[in-house]
Amino acid sequence: MFGKKRVAVIGAGLTLFRRNMKETGREMCWEASNMALDQAGLELKDIQSVAYGSAPDAFDGIHMKGENMTDGSGAWRKPFSRVYVGGGTGVFSAEAGWWHVASGLFDTCLVVAEEKMSPCQPHPAQAFTTIFDPIMDRPHGTTLIWIFSLEMHRYMHKHGIKKEQIALVSVKNKGNALDHPCAQLGAKITVEDVLNSEIMAWPVQRLDISPTSDGAAAIVLASEDVAKKLTDNPVWIDGVGWCIDSTYWTNRDLYYPDYVECAARMAYKMAGIKNPPKEIDVAEPYDPFDYKELHHMEGLLLCKKGEAPKLTAEGVTQRDGDLPINPSGGLLGVGNPIAAAGLMKVCEIFWQLRGEAGKRQVPGDPRTGLAQAWGDLMQYGSVIVMRK
Amino acid sequence: MSTEKIQDSREIRHWPDHMETDYLYTLGIAGERFFQEIKKNGKIMGAKCKKCSIVYVPPRMYCEKCFNKLEEWMNVGTKGVIQTYTVAHIDLNGDKLEKPMIYAMVKIDDTDGGLIHKVEGIAPEKVRIGMKVEAVFKPKGKREGSINDISHFKPAK
Amino acid sequence: MSAKIKEFPGEEVKLADLKAGKIPAIRDRARAKYVFSAGIAMSKFLNELKKGKILASTCSKCGRIMVPPRMFCEQCFKPTDGWTYVRDTGTINTYSVPFVAGDASRLKEPIIAIVVDLDGASPGMGILHTMKEVDWKKVKFGMKVKAMWKPEKERTGAITDIKYFKPLKEE
Numbered sequence: 001m002f003g004k005k006r007v008a009v010i011g012a013g014l015t016l017f018r019r020n021m022k023e024t025g026r027e028m029c030w031e032a033s034n035m036a037l038d039q040a041g042l043e044l045k046d047i048q049s050v051a052y053g054s055a056p057d058a059f060d061g062i063h064m065k066g067e068n069m070t071d072g073s074g075a076w077r078k079p080f081s082r083v084y085v086g087g088g089t090g091v092f093s094a095e096a097g098w099w100h101v102a103s104g105l106f107d108t109c110l111v112v113a114e115e116k117m118s119p120c121q122p123h124p125a126q127a128f129t130t131i132f133d134p135i136m137d138r139p140h141g142t143t144l145i146w147i148f149s150l151e152m153h154r155y156m157h158k159h160g161i162k163k164e165q166i167a168l169v170s171v172k173n174k175g176n177a178l179d180h181p182c183a184q185l186g187a188k189i190t191v192e193d194v195l196n197s198e199i200m201a202w203p204v205q206r207l208d209i210s211p212t213s214d215g216a217a218a219i220v221l222a223s224e225d226v227a228k229k230l231t232d233n234p235v236w237i238d239g240v241g242w243c244i245d246s247t248y249w250t251n252r253d254l255y256y257p258d259y260v261e262c263a264a265r266m267a268y269k270m271a272g273i274k275n276p277p278k279e280i281d282v283a284e285p286y287d288p289f290d291y292k293e294l295h296h297m298e299g300l301l302l303c304k305k306g307e308a309p310k311l312t313a314e315g316v317t318q319r320d321g322d323l324p325i326n327p328s329g330g331l332l333g334v335g336n337p338i339a340a341a342g343l344m345k346v347c348e349i350f351w352q353l354r355g356e357a358g359k360r361q362v363p364g365d366p367r368t369g370l371a372q373a374w375g376d377l378m379q380y381g382s383v384i385v386m387r388k
Numbered sequence: 389m390s391t392e393k394i395q396d397s398r399e400i401r402h403w404p405d406h407m408e409t410d411y412l413y414t415l416g417i418a419g420e421r422f423f424q425e426i427k428k429n430g431k432i433m434g435a436k437c438k439k440c441s442i443v444y445v446p447p448r449m450y451c452e453k454c455f456n457k458l459e460e461w462m463n464v465g466t467k468g469v470i471q472t473y474t475v476a477h478i479d480l481n482g483d484k485l486e487k488p489m490i491y492a493m494v495k496i497d498d499t500d501g502g503l504i505h506k507v508e509g510i511a512p513e514k515v516r517i518g519m520k521v522e523a524v525f526k527p528k529g530k531r532e533g534s535i536n537d538i539s540h541f542k543p544a545k
Numbered sequence: 546m547s548a549k550i551k552e553f554p555g556e557e558v559k560l561a562d563l564k565a566g567k568i569p570a571i572r573d574r575a576r577a578k579y580v581f582s583a584g585i586a587m588s589k590f591l592n593e594l595k596k597g598k599i600l601a602s603t604c605s606k607c608g609r610i611m612v613p614p615r616m617f618c619e620q621c622f623k624p625t626d627g628w629t630y631v632r633d634t635g636t637i638n639t640y641s642v643p644f645v646a647g648d649a650s651r652l653k654e655p656i657i658a659i660v661v662d663l664d665g666a667s668p669g670m671g672i673l674h675t676m677k678e679v680d681w682k683k684v685k686f687g688m689k690v691k692a693m694w695k696p697e698k699e700r701t702g703a704i705t706d707i708k709y710f711k712p713l714k715e716e
Contacts, residue, residue, distance in 0.1 A: 014553060015553060015554050015555040016553050016554070016555030016557065017555075018555060018557040019557075019560055020557065020558045020559065020560050020563055021555055021556065021557060021558065022556040022557070022558045022568070023555065023556060028555070031554035031555065032554075035550070035553075035554065039549075039550075058575075061573065061575065063575075118560075118563075122648050122649070122650075123648055123649035125645075125647060125648065125649045126647060126648050126649075128647070129647040134579070134581050135581070135583060135587055135591070135703075135704065136613055136672065136673065136704055137673050139703060139704050139705045140656075140658070140673060140674065140675055140704075140705075141646065141647065141656065142658070142673065143643065143645070143646065143647045145641075145643060145645065146641055146643055146658045146673075149641035149642075149643070149658075150639045150640065150641045150658065150660055151639070152641075153639050153640060153641055154638070154639035157639070157686045181550075181553050182553050182555075198644075199642070199644050200643070200644060200645050201641045201642060201643035201644060201645065201658070202641060202642035202643075202644075202655075202681070203641070204641070215555070246619055246620075248611075248613070248619070250638075250660050250670075250671040250672050250673050251611070251612075251669060251670050251671060252669065253638075253669055254639060254660075356549060
């Protein structure tokens with residue numbers, strides 16, 4: 001065990017994920033946090049610290065977002081930190097929460113991840129144009145979709161993967177999301193639906209992508225002694241890993257996410273995992289686009305490079321398969337309020353390991369689960385391994 | 389050697405750019421009700437946390453201290469007291485204003501909260517902390533459901 | 546959880562209602578202007594682009610020839626050692642064909658976005674650019690391309706002094 005204290009997740013909360021929510025960002029933080037506290041059997045006064053995660057301020061349109069969300073995140077007069085690593089934020093905020101407790105500094109930490117993308121007009125995609133280097137990238141009219149489609153195309157080319165194989169992920173995840181009470185885009189679709197959908201940036205088509213969303217998620221972390229007093233069913237955070245690669249993304253071969261492998265190895269070492277495909281019972285890798293689930297499965301060492309499409313086609317990654325992947329429905333089906341989406345995956349693993357995932361429950365009493373998020377300019381991997 | 393500094397200032401390059409984004413903010417569950425009361429009824433509302441004995445203005449969905457949901461709303465009137473104020477002489481671009489503008493944090497009577505707003509009807513030198521003021525609303529037809537539906541605060545008797 | 550929890554919070558509003566003004570909302574606009582320092586390496590790079598040349602920096606420790614040039618090698622974490630030029634031809638590392646603009650509206654003509662590994666730089670040293678004078682369906686991985694420059698008097702010292710890349714016809 002690394003760190004001074006073992007850390008458990010003892011409660012989780014989630015709001016609906018929708019394209020537009022009436023609630024302000026703060027109100028969504030409160031809704032998710034309040035639910036997590038209720039589930040943990042704690043009151044706000046029992047929370048000693050708060051770790052909050054959210055992606056670019058430009059979506060909410062309040063350029064000091066962390067501070068604006070504090071009172072909805074229970075941080076009134078408490079130690080508060082905000083973390084941000086692009087799309088990796090959701091899982092990374094859980095890791096930041098882990099530091100608070102594992103260091104021995106605090107016994108409890110409330111982790112909150114929130115995103116309100118809808119205020120940005122005419123479309124949240126607008127806010128993404130300024131993440132790029134102003135001199136080398138922006139003058140071409142670069143948008144976020146460019147980098148995803150460039151990466152997807154390279155991955156397809158390197159391994160000779162066809163669109164039909166990738167589309168199976170979108171079909172699986174949107175189908176899985178039909179059983180998620182918060183899901184924005186749960187649907188029964190076919191591979192043909194994906195292949196016939198509007199071209200956004202070849203080879204990316206509309207049904208290959210997750211939506212923009214508003215939503216919030218929260219989890220309560222507690223040290224071992226506190227957790228054992230509060231619940232018979234703590235879920236331990238046994239491994240954390242995070243890694244970032246160079247900003248010079250055009251100088252890298254995008255077919256494989258080395259930085260996800262680095263983060264995964266760090267988490268596996270901590271958790272004592274030597275054979276990930278055999279020892280991980282359920283995984284929630286980050287899936288903002290369908291090909292990303294495959295890309296990340298390989299980066300997480302859950303299969304060999306180029307092998308992920310085969311496992312998907314064989315049904316291995318279905319809920320009743322040997323390695324269930326994204327039983328929640330992932331970002332493709334549940335929605336993508338950037339930071340909240342990553343923490344939603346941690347919530348899902350929490351519920352799966354406790355046997356509380358309802359219709360989404362993976363059979364066979366899963367004991368070890370993994371959640372992963374990815375961010376920045378194809379740079380960042382955050383990986384968390386949980387056990388019951 | 390790349391650590392050499394650029395000696396000729398004409399070689400130093402800059403790159404201009406801009407970030408222009410439009411926003412459409414929903415008011416939130418509490419905010420929508422607060423502003424609709426201002427717009428339709430000319431009323432300023434507060435929300436009470438019974439546990440902490442706090443009356444929040446502007447009202448909110450939850451108490452930030454105990455995290456309880458706030459369900460008790462009340463009309464808190466339109467009168468208050470200047471808790472602090474400032475007198476602005478320049479605008480956002482740094483240009484001189486035609487006449488100085490007084491902005492105050494007005495604590496609404498019998499509540500724990502207040503509103504930031506303009507104060508008019510008094511010379512800047514005469515404003516005092518602790519001064520009584522009251523809200524002046526725009527005519528109902530001109531209200532849009534924003535903080536500017538209150539036109540300003542004026543000295544109260 | 547989700548098995549135990551009866552109801553998840555959240556009140557959805559419809560995008561159409563929001564845009565039509567049926568949901569109370571406040572409009573605002575953020576207008577921030579920037580003047581970025583190009584820095585030492587990129588200032589030189591931009592000045593060389595104006596002359597019709599592509600500048601790279603070299604690291605004596607790892608031996609890389611790097612584009613865009615930089616003051617320090619990010620892998621060795623030491624200052625780079627010198628400058629050199631790379632050619633304005635290269636091969637396509639990856640490409641994509643956007644049909645939508647930054648504000649999610651549809652483009653009249655698709656753009657062909659490419660990452661081109663430049664000849665003379667270390668392997669995999671690509672830059673982002675665009676391609677023209679080719680049918681997007683005929684673009685291939687590994688295709689050889691050449692930069693099309695603006696005439697000298699129109700160049701300002703920008704990455705767009707190269708208008709676009711086009712297929713290199715082998716003689």
